[in-house]
Amino acid sequence: MMFVSFIVLIGTVLTACTGGEESDADIEVSTQTQEEIVYATAQDINDMNPHLYTGSMPAQGMIYESLVENTEEGIEPLLAESWEISDDGTVYTFHLREDVTFHDGEPFNAEAVKKNIDAVQANAETHAWIKLSTQIEDCRVVDEYTVELALSEAYYPTLVELSMTRPYVFISPNDFIDEGTKDGVTGFHGTGPYMLTDHKVDEYATFTANDAYWGGEPAIETITSKVLPAGETTFLALQKGEVNFVFTDDRGVDTLDVEAIDQLVASGAYQLIRSDAMNTKMIVANSSQDESPVSERAVREAIWHAIDRETIAEDILDGSETVADTLFSSNIMYADVDLDRRSFDLEKATAILDEAGWLLEDGSNVRMKDGNALTMTLYYDSHSSSQKTQAEFIQATLIEAGVQLEIVGEESTSIANRRSTGEYELLFNQTWGLAYDPQSTIAAFTSEASYLHTTSGIAEADTLYQKIEDVMVTTDEDMRQNLYADILEIVHDEAVFIPISNGSLTVVAPTELEGVSFKQTQFELPFEHMSFE
Amino acid sequence: MGRYIVRRVLIAIPMLLIISFLTFLFINLAPLDPAEVVLKAQGVPTITDELMAQTKEELGMDRPFIVQYFNWLIASLQLDFGSSYVTGKPVWSLLGPAFLNTFKLTIVSSFFIIILSILLGVICALQEGKMMDKSIRGVSFFLTAIPSYWLASMMIWFVSVKLDLLPTNGMTSYQSYILPVTVIVISYAGIYFRNVRTSMISNLNEDYVLYGRACGLPEKTITMHILRNSLQVAMSIFGMAVPIILGSTVVIENVFAWPGLGSLTVRAILSRDFPIIQAYVLILAVAFIAFNTLSDIITAAMNPKIRNDL
Numbered sequence: 001m002m003f004v005s006f007i008v009l010i011g012t013v014l015t016a017c018t019g020g021e022e023s024d025a026d027i028e029v030s031t032q033t034q035e036e037i038v039y040a041t042a043q044d045i046n047d048m049n050p051h052l053y054t055g056s057m058p059a060q061g062m063i064y065e066s067l068v069e070n071t072e073e074g075i076e077p078l079l080a081e082s083w084e085i086s087d088d089g090t091v092y093t094f095h096l097r098e099d100v101t102f103h104d105g106e107p108f109n110a111e112a113v114k115k116n117i118d119a120v121q122a123n124a125e126t127h128a129w130i131k132l133s134t135q136i137e138d139c140r141v142v143d144e145y146t147v148e149l150a151l152s153e154a155y156y157p158t159l160v161e162l163s164m165t166r167p168y169v170f171i172s173p174n175d176f177i178d179e180g181t182k183d184g185v186t187g188f189h190g191t192g193p194y195m196l197t198d199h200k201v202d203e204y205a206t207f208t209a210n211d212a213y214w215g216g217e218p219a220i221e222t223i224t225s226k227v228l229p230a231g232e233t234t235f236l237a238l239q240k241g242e243v244n245f246v247f248t249d250d251r252g253v254d255t256l257d258v259e260a261i262d263q264l265v266a267s268g269a270y271q272l273i274r275s276d277a278m279n280t281k282m283i284v285a286n287s288s289q290d291e292s293p294v295s296e297r298a299v300r301e302a303i304w305h306a307i308d309r310e311t312i313a314e315d316i317l318d319g320s321e322t323v324a325d326t327l328f329s330s331n332i333m334y335a336d337v338d339l340d341r342r343s344f345d346l347e348k349a350t351a352i353l354d355e356a357g358w359l360l361e362d363g364s365n366v367r368m369k370d371g372n373a374l375t376m377t378l379y380y381d382s383h384s385s386s387q388k389t390q391a392e393f394i395q396a397t398l399i400e401a402g403v404q405l406e407i408v409g410e411e412s413t414s415i416a417n418r419r420s421t422g423e424y425e426l427l428f429n430q431t432w433g434l435a436y437d438p439q440s441t442i443a444a445f446t447s448e449a450s451y452l453h454t455t456s457g458i459a460e461a462d463t464l465y466q467k468i469e470d471v472m473v474t475t476d477e478d479m480r481q482n483l484y485a486d487i488l489e490i491v492h493d494e495a496v497f498i499p500i501s502n503g504s505l506t507v508v509a510p511t512e513l514e515g516v517s518f519k520q521t522q523f524e525l526p527f528e529h530m531s532f533e
Numbered sequence: 534m535g536r537y538i539v540r541r542v543l544i545a546i547p548m549l550l551i552i553s554f555l556t557f558l559f560i561n562l563a564p565l566d567p568a569e570v571v572l573k574a575q576g577v578p579t580i581t582d583e584l585m586a587q588t589k590e591e592l593g594m595d596r597p598f599i600v601q602y603f604n605w606l607i608a609s610l611q612l613d614f615g616s617s618y619v620t621g622k623p624v625w626s627l628l629g630p631a632f633l634n635t636f637k638l639t640i641v642s643s644f645f646i647i648i649l650s651i652l653l654g655v656i657c658a659l660q661e662g663k664m665m666d667k668s669i670r671g672v673s674f675f676l677t678a679i680p681s682y683w684l685a686s687m688m689i690w691f692v693s694v695k696l697d698l699l700p701t702n703g704m705t706s707y708q709s710y711i712l713p714v715t716v717i718v719i720s721y722a723g724i725y726f727r728n729v730r731t732s733m734i735s736n737l738n739e740d741y742v743l744y745g746r747a748c749g750l751p752e753k754t755i756t757m758h759i760l761r762n763s764l765q766v767a768m769s770i771f772g773m774a775v776p777i778i779l780g781s782t783v784v785i786e787n788v789f790a791w792p793g794l795g796s797l798t799v800r801a802i803l804s805r806d807f808p809i810i811q812a813y814v815l816i817l818a819v820a821f822i823a824f825n826t827l828s829d830i831i832t833a834a835m836n837p838k839i840r841n842d843l
Binding site: 053125202203227229232233416 | 693788792
């Protein structure tokens with residue numbers, strides 16, 4: 001053993017010493033031609049109960065399906081072939097596909113839909129974040145393949161929320177415990193293209209193609225989710241071919257850094273695929289902090305002008321994200337609104353501050369007004385190395401405009417806590433992402449747990465909240481478009497959400513893998529469309 | 534000897550109680566509401582006041598601190614550490630297999646560390662000051678100084694990727710043990726063999742060695758006597774090697790994706806899964822105290838003088 005250790009070590013050190021001369025393209029990647037996808041993930045798939053929130057979303061996306069699907073072209077049929085909405089917008093009648101069975105052979109029908117929706121509603125407190133859960137009054141079986149969903153009032157994002165990865169997806173009623181799912185389930189049988197066939201906690205999970213899938217058996221026979229906590233190991237496992245697929249995880253964290261991805265792509269064995277913009281990374285400014293300069297619109301606007309987004313996107317984020325000029329990118333529904341761009345312009349920032357009465361005294365580098373210094377605190381997630389670098393960079397440019405920023409790194413839970421209690425001036429955050437935007441992020445403007453403190457200090461707060469209430473219940477498409485435009489204009493003018501960059505989903509896959517595409521959420525991938533050349 | 538053992542074990546009990554109380558206290562001092570932590574760990578997107586109240590009641594968090602502590606302690610003594618905040622599964626069902634995986638790694642590593650330490654310690658002591666002694670100490674100093682994280686990555690790259698001899702990660706076959714065990718042995722053997730060496734050298738200068746040589750005893754017999762005496766000292770150090778390795782496999786497990794205690798706890802800490810963290814700290818404390826007690830007892834058995842010191 002001793003000698004093996006020493007020989008291996010000395011060999012390693014020697015090779016490491018000479019390895020520096022190797023160019024990126026020389027890295028050998030020994031992916032054999034494989035017919036299966038093995039993806040690396042930092043965490044176990046956890047409890048796959050689709051009516052709770054601990055399971056891995058990409059894995060749940062393979063097993064479970066919803067009534068409808070959110071696509072680029074809008075809402076499309078999935079388990080429901082068609083649907084009608086009553087004139088007053090409160091009753092949705094769904095006509096289900098008749099050729100669907102759960103993985104355990106149980107038929108998928110109106111009864112199964114009702115049982116599932118009832119199970120979700122039985123745990124309503126947990127689902128309060130999804131507004132539909134507060135609107136559903138009843139789910140009725142009309143006939144074997146027809147089901148009616150009755151709402152307390154018209155709620156336009158109903159179909160969008162029914163299309164989400166959870167909770168309104170369907171698990172075989174045979175898996176229920178005590179007629180429900182809130183206390184756990186006995187198995188994980190969905191209707192989706194893949195079945196969970198093997199799971200070793202904290203090691204791997206295997207999903208096998210569902211040969212009885214109503215949409216046709218998927219081309220890739222097995223998909224394995226392998227738990228690899230360290231990015232370096234993932235990189236090495238990709239080089240060896242033990243793992244052949246990686247993608248941005250649920251929390252938006254890329255396990256591989258940009259350099260590692262470049263090396264893999266340069267080897268010719270892997271391709272890099274990036275989705276369109278999926279979310280917006282931003283700094284949230286607390287307009288309701290009366291004591292703080294951040295409550296002043298001019299100050300927020302000046303900060304916006306003093307952030308060099310180009311440099312952040314290109315240098316700090318290595319080009320992996322694009323510059324964001326507005327809260328939502330224009331590919332988000334209802335967000336293609338013409339708003340003034342506030343470009344990086346330090347002179348403009350100083351002019352705005354001068355005009356607002358924040359003046360620089362001789363010999364000082366921090367502006368003052370009525371005896372108060374222009375000093376604020378920015379909180380960032382201490383686990384995110386890029387947020388820390390961005391915070392330091394922003395701090396350095398803001399001081400040039402006479403604004404002193406203190407930066408504090410905290411746990412993400414503590415930051416979320418600050419957001420809900422209002423104990424902050426500025427903090428990093430991100431929108432909920434495609435499919436959830438704009439409605440979920442905008443609904444959160446009025447929620448105490450989210451952005452209420454951010455928005456409540458602005459002059460037009462009451463108008464804003466009224467418009468948000470109206471937009472969720474209006475059934476008139478034009479009116480909805482106009483209301484969203486107004487809402488976005490108000491928060492844009494008030495500069496409470498200072499956009500930085502647009503993030504996207506990243507996939508590194510074998511070169512010969514075809515059909516890699518994205519869904520309308522940043523949380524899952526359509527594996528069933530993939531195949532090897 | 535019997536009395537010594539009883540007294541030694543009795544001392545361990547209050548230590549365990551103090552540690553268990555501190556573990557519980559520190560975690561409850563975290564600046565977040567535990568109910569909120571539970572809900573966040575479960576990935577509930579938005580937390581309402583009603584949900585918080587409901588969760589507190591379900592988990593008994595609405596009771597006074599001291600009541601919560603005693604409930605936890607009594608349950609823990611029956612190996613019931615509650616349920617994971619994240620998965621909802623009993624902590625023991627998660628910790629059990631992870632503990633076993635780490636224990637396997639620890640035992641195999643400790644075995645090689647002990648063998649290698651004795652071997653190198655003896656060689657160095659017998660060659661004291663010579664080239665062999667100096668080179669072994671020099672190499673071991675160099676190896677111990679290498680961060681295990683880096684060493685592990687380099688080994689995977691060379692042995693698994695370049696030479697294609699072993700798997701890069703996981704715990705699938707006996708081959709999976711080779712790299713992690715090698716890294717652990719390299720990191721620790723360097724420390725332990727020095728203890729054996731020092732102890733051997735001090736024994737070499739004892740009168741009984743001189744007497745033995747004067748009597749014409751074969752060199753081999755003398756060396757065996759020295760070794761036996763030296764190992765008495767090294768015993769307590771080796772005793773502690775097991776819990777030390779048990780508690781420090783975090784880095785190795787992360788790099789090699791070894792489904793053990795280290796990986797489990799890192800994830801528990803990141804998601805603030807307090808019941809797992811509490812159980813982990815308690816298990817490690819028990820391991821430290823148990824191995825410490827055990828090595829004291831063994832040393833006392835080998836050296837009667839120590840028995841009277843307690």
